[in-house]
Amino acid sequence: MSFQKILQPLIKDVEGAIGIIFVDRDGEAIDHYSKIPDDDIKLLGAYKSIIIKNIQETSDRLELGSIREIVIFLDEAVLILSPVAEGYFLLLFMQPQSNLGKGIMRLKDVIKKVREEL
Template identity: 35%
Template sequence: MSFKAILTQLVQSVPGATGAIIADWEGETVDHVALRDDYELKITAAHLGIILTRMKELQGRLSADPVREAVITLADQRVILGPIGDDYLLVLTLDREAIAGWAMVKFEHVQAILLKEIY
């Protein structure tokens, strides 16, 4: 299945989802689906890649379990981000009112699918 199809299915299965993107470790877009501004989604993913990298570094220093995903709540949206292996990042953007728990279930499912597809 193509990345575009996987991301489209994720966005369509989560009420309130506004976009999903796969980016590499440098923040470059691999593929994406945006219901709003493409550019904004790509910039968001690039910046969140930096945050995920810092979280992984902290996890390594603390000898903690690996980071699986994180939810960041902003004034007008929620963002779920998580690694796909060591080299990629998955980001799902949501309206502020979206139910994050439901979105996380779908997000984790897609993470597992993409891990198999990529590696």
């Protein structure tokens, strides 16, 4: 199943949005849409599993609950990781000067649509 029709509008509608990837718990790409090379966005998706695993293990140990969203600010990018369903995540890759609020709101819309397709 292709999720292109769901993922693509976010990248086109949010200024500074670079790519979005839908991945499973192991970081394997299910689908993506990106302005950067496929291998680069897939690499980001693959490494997200390490980040999520470490944060969730710490959260479990401290009894803080499940991950609702992870935002990572880098010098040259912003990464937003959001759970879609058990074992599935969306990763949005944006430029640092992007409208973060708009990116998060549109990401929530995409999550709803992806859930409907699962």
